[in-house]
Amino acid sequence: MNITKNTxxxxxxxxVYSYSLENDHGMKxxxxxxxxxxxxIIVPDKNGNHENVVLGFDDIDSYLNDSPYFGTIVGRVAGRIGNAEFELDGKQYSLPKNENNNHLHGGPEAFDRKLWAAKEFQHDGEVGVEFSYCSPDGENGYPGNLTVHATYVLTNNNELKISYSATSDKKTLVNLTNHTYFNLSGNLKNDILSHKLQLKSNQFLExxxxxxxxxEFLEVDNTPFDFRNSKAIKEAIEGNHQQIQIAGNGVDxxxxxxxxxxxxxxxxxEQSGxxxxxxxDEQSVVIYTSNMMDDSFEIRGTQARKYLGICLETQGLPDSIHFPHFSPCVLDVNEEYKTSTTYSFSVL
Known part of the structure; x- marks a missing residue:
């Protein structure tokens, strides 16, 4: 296993530095x-061909000007906060609006646009990078000096493990996720409509x-949102369900x-295998089938378009600060926010 650092x-x-983690089987x-x-993320197909299975760019300008959060950590709070405001212990907080009347993915110039400190490491059977960032009190309207760590670990079992931790000196909100767009066809040969998704989930949020x-929590029974048995993404989208239409003719x-x-x-x-x-350990996952992606930019020579990638955003429920029956995303002083997600790659 090895790790390579470049500018x-x-x-x-x-x-801005890049870290390439590579295991003994050629996963990178x-x-x-x-x-x-x-x-x-470079992984083999069923014939042993190694290809990239995520959407991304090769230069900083594209990430700053065109990226719909490709591959990034989003925070302090993933998803939307309604009316860009919330109340905490009787105090009202106003956040910048960066999507209509809402506050989205931590606001403008949020975690996705910050330079994080990085420390590489290597242990038996794994190699990784620990990123850290200190978000000052009041950044994008949030209270508290928040210290955040995000650690990426690659194992010899073709697993990418992402773990998050955070502490604050004031009560605040935290709900982090990684916003990678996956496309398992390899090097964007096809869109994700024929990808088959399976979820252990009986309910989704309206x-x-x-x-x-x-x-409202809706049952998946008899809806396009029933992925308890594996089915193609296009089957859900073709269902013409009212919730599919609301999300731009897709899942979000x-x-x-x-x-x-x-x-x-x-x-x-299935074609690549x-x-x-x-x-x-997160309560929920936001499935986003890139229904809002427009064709105003290119992704490494491929024209951007709808359904070119799928996000699997493991996180707490969005806008939970406004719904007492949702799990809270409140982090208290002397508490530690801690969560992890593992992405394992294999072939059929």
Whole structure:
């Protein structure tokens, strides 16, 4: 196993570094200090061909100007906060609005656009990078000086393990996720509509017209959102369900997970034979089928378009600060936010 450090580019006169983690089987994960972005995941198909299975760019400008959160850590709070405001211990907080009337993925110039400190390491059977960032009190409207760590570990079992931790000196909100777009066809040969998804989930969150949760948990039975048995993404989208239409003719919904660290999320692309298994301790996963992606930019020579990638965003429920019956995303002083997700790659 080995790790290679290179200069990826420059931001505000500071170097942006890339770290390429490689195991003994040729699986390779490359990430950069800008936003902890995963730029590449190289894995074999059923014939042993190694190809990239995530969406990303090769330069800083594209990430700053075109990226819909490709590969990044988003925070302090993933997803939308309605009306860009919340109340905590009787105090009202206003956040910047960066998606209509909402606050999305931590706001403008959030974790995805920060330069993180990085420390590489290597142990028996694994190699990794620990990223860290100190978010000052008041950044994007959030209270508390928040110290965040995100650690990426590659194992010899073709697993990418992502773990998060955070502490704050004031009560605040935290709900982190990684926003990688996966496409298992390899090097964007096809879109993700024929990918087959399976979820251990009986319920999903209903969304309103503004893509905010209504607070209602809906049963997946007899809906396009029933992925308890593996089915192609296009089957869900073709269902013409009202919730599919609301999300731009696709999926952009939180699913409650029935199980944890037990193959609760699987994604398969049969032509390449690649399989991705996701296991987490998080309560839910937001499945996003890139329905909002426009064609105004290119991704390494491929024209961007809808359904080119799928995000599997393991996290707490979005906008939970406004719904007492959701699990809270409140982090108290002297508490530690801690969660992890493992992405395992294999072939059929």
């Amino acid at each position: 990826f580019g420059e931001l505000n006169s500071e170097n 994960v490359t990430c950069i200090t800008l936003g902890c972005i995963i730029t590449d 969304l309103g017209e503004n893509l905010l949760p209504t607070g 919904h939180p699913f409650l997970l029935n199980d944890h660290h037990n193959e609760e999320i699987t994604l398969v692309e 690649r399989k991705l298994t996701v296991e987490t």
